[in-house]
Amino acid sequence: MFKKILIANRGEIALRIIRTAKEMGIKTVAVYSTADKESLHVRFADEAVCIGPPPSPLSYLNMPNIIAAAEITNADAIHPGYGFLSENAKFSEICRSHGIKFIGASPEMINSMGDKASAKDTMKKSGVPVIPGSDGLISSAEEGIELAKDIGYPVIIKATAGGGGRGMRIIWADEEFEKNWDSARQEAKAAFGNDGIYMEKYVEEPRHIEIQLAGDQYGNVCHLSERDCSIQRRHQKLLEESPSPFITAELREKMGAAAVAGAKSIKYEGLGTIEFLVDKHHNFYFMEMNTRIQVEHPVTEEVINYDLVKEQILIAAGVPISGKNYYPTKHAIECRINAEDPYNNFRPTPGKIEVLHKPGGHGVRVDTHIYAGYTIPSNYDSMIAKMIVSAQTREEAIIKMERALGEFIIEGPGLKTTIPLHVKLMQNEDFKKGNFTTAFMNTFDINK
Numbered sequence: 001m002f003k004k005i006l007i008a009n010r011g012e013i014a015l016r017i018i019r020t021a022k023e024m025g026i027k028t029v030a031v032y033s034t035a036d037k038e039s040l041h042v043r044f045a046d047e048a049v050c051i052g053p054p055p056s057p058l059s060y061l062n063m064p065n066i067i068a069a070a071e072i073t074n075a076d077a078i079h080p081g082y083g084f085l086s087e088n089a090k091f092s093e094i095c096r097s098h099g100i101k102f103i104g105a106s107p108e109m110i111n112s113m114g115d116k117a118s119a120k121d122t123m124k125k126s127g128v129p130v131i132p133g134s135d136g137l138i139s140s141a142e143e144g145i146e147l148a149k150d151i152g153y154p155v156i157i158k159a160t161a162g163g164g165g166r167g168m169r170i171i172w173a174d175e176e177f178e179k180n181w182d183s184a185r186q187e188a189k190a191a192f193g194n195d196g197i198y199m200e201k202y203v204e205e206p207r208h209i210e211i212q213l214a215g216d217q218y219g220n221v222c223h224l225s226e227r228d229c230s231i232q233r234r235h236q237k238l239l240e241e242s243p244s245p246f247i248t249a250e251l252r253e254k255m256g257a258a259a260v261a262g263a264k265s266i267k268y269e270g271l272g273t274i275e276f277l278v279d280k281h282h283n284f285y286f287m288e289m290n291t292r293i294q295v296e297h298p299v300t301e302e303v304i305n306y307d308l309v310k311e312q313i314l315i316a317a318g319v320p321i322s323g324k325n326y327y328p329t330k331h332a333i334e335c336r337i338n339a340e341d342p343y344n345n346f347r348p349t350p351g352k353i354e355v356l357h358k359p360g361g362h363g364v365r366v367d368t369h370i371y372a373g374y375t376i377p378s379n380y381d382s383m384i385a386k387m388i389v390s391a392q393t394r395e396e397a398i399i400k401m402e403r404a405l406g407e408f409i410i411e412g413p414g415l416k417t418t419i420p421l422h423v424k425l426m427q428n429e430d431f432k433k434g435n436f437t438t439a440f441m442n443t444f445d446i447n448k
C-alpha cells in the first residue's frame with residue numbers, strides 16, 4: 001500500500017481525499033496556492049507545500065511544481081481529484097515517468113476517451129448503443145448537410161475535444177448549417193486547439209443519467225448503479241441523485257451491462273463514469289466517459305454504502321475488486337451549494353464568511369472546506385459545499401433535504417448562495433414527481 005499520497009487539488013475534494021487516506025493509514029501531502037494558505041486541506045494534511053500564486057495555471061495546473069512537491073516530500077502517489085489535472089494525459093505520463101503512481105487513468109486511456117468521436121467509435125464497436133450520426137469527424141459544412149438528409153433535423157455538431165457543452169451547436173435546417181459550423185469550429189479551436197467536429201441526431205429533452213464503474217488491472221469491471229444529473233443549468237450540474245427516479249430495475253440492468261461491456265472492451269482500470277442520454281422511450285445512448293472521481297460521487301457512496309475514494313486507492317495499489325455489481329439500498333440527493341446569487345444570473349459572490357452553521361441529523365452529510373472566518377477566493381470555482389442526504393425513499397430524502405437546507409446558514413458581506421434555489425426545487429411539483437429532463441432549468445423560475 002502507498003505510504004504517502006500527494007493531493008493535487010484544493011477545496012472540498014482535497015479534504016475528502018485526505019479523510020480517506022487518514023483512515024487507511026496513509027500519510028498526506030497538501031499542495032496549495034497562496035490564495036489557499038488558510039484552507040483546511042492545508043491544515044489537515046500531514047505536510048503542505050506551496051506551489052505558486054492564485055491563478056490555476058501557476059499553481060494547481062503547474063506540473064513541474066507539483067512533481068517537485070511530490071519528490072521533496074517522498075510521496076509515492078498523486079491523487080488529482082476532479083478538474084485541474086485529473087484528466088490530463090501529459091500529467092498522468094509525467095507521474096509515470098517519475099515513478100509516482102497517478103491515482104486516475106493511464107495517459108493512453110485519457111487520450112482515447114478524451115477524443116469524443118473516437119471514444120464513441122470504440123464504444124459502438126463493443127456494442128454500446130450510440131446516437132446515430134457521422135462516422136468520426138466531418139470535414140465540411142457540405143458533408144454535414146448531406147448527412148443531415150439521412151439523419152433528419154434537428155442535428156447537433158460537437159467538438160471532438162469538447163465536453164461540457166463547449167463547441168456544440170444544435171442545427172434545425174440546412175440554411176443554418178454553415179454559420180453554426182463556422183462558429184463551432186472557431187470555438188473548438190480557441191478552447192481546445194482542436195477544431196475536429198462530429199455530428200449526431202439531436203435528442204430533444206433527454207435525461208442525463210450516468211453509470212459509475214470500477215475496473216481493476218486483472219480485467220474485472222463492475223457497475224455501481226446510476227446517478228441522475230438532469231438538473232443542470234448551462235452544463236453546470238446543480239443537483240444529482242441516486243437512484244434515478246426515471247430508471248426501472250430492468251433499465252438499470254441494461255444500462256449497467258452496456259457500461260460494463262464498454263469498460264471491459266478498453267480494459268478500464270480505476271473509477272470511471274459513462275454518461276448516457278436517455279430519451280422518453282427509455283432508449284439510452286453513450287455520450288462520454290469520464291476517467292476521474294466526480295463531484296457527485298457521494299450520492300453513490302450513500303446508496304451503496306461504500307467509500308469510492310478508498311476503492312480508487314485500493315485499485316491503484318493493485319488490490320483486486322470483487323467484480324460484483326452494487327445496487328442502491330437507499331435514496332440519496334446532493335445539492336451543490338455555490339457562492340452565487342441565484343436571483344441575479346448566478347453571479348459569483350466571493351468574500352468572507354462571517355457566520356456559518358452546518359446542518360446535521362440522521363442521513364445528512366456536508367462535504368465542504370468552508371468555516372466561519374474563511375474567505376472564498378475569486379480565483380476558483382464557486383462551489384463551496386455539497387450537502388448530501390440519504391433516506392429510505394425519494395419522498396423522505398426530499399423532505400430531509402428541505403429541512404437540512406433550512407438549517408444551513410452561510411452569511412458574509414455581499415455573500416449569496418444557491419441554498420434558496422434548492423429549497424424551491426424541493427418544493428417543485430414536477431421535481432417531486434421525478435418529472436424532469438435536462439431542459440428543466442430552462443423554464444424554472446426561482447421567483448415563482
Ligand code: MV4
Pocket residue numbers: 131156163164165200201202203204206207208229230232235277287288438
Ligand atoms: C446531446 C444532446 C442531445 N442530443 N447530444 C451536453 C454536454 C455534452 N456532454 C453533450 N450534451 C448534449 N449532447 C445529442 N445527440 C443534449 C446534450 C445536452 C445535455 C446533456 C447532458 C446534460 C445536460 C445537457 C444540456 C443541454 C444539452
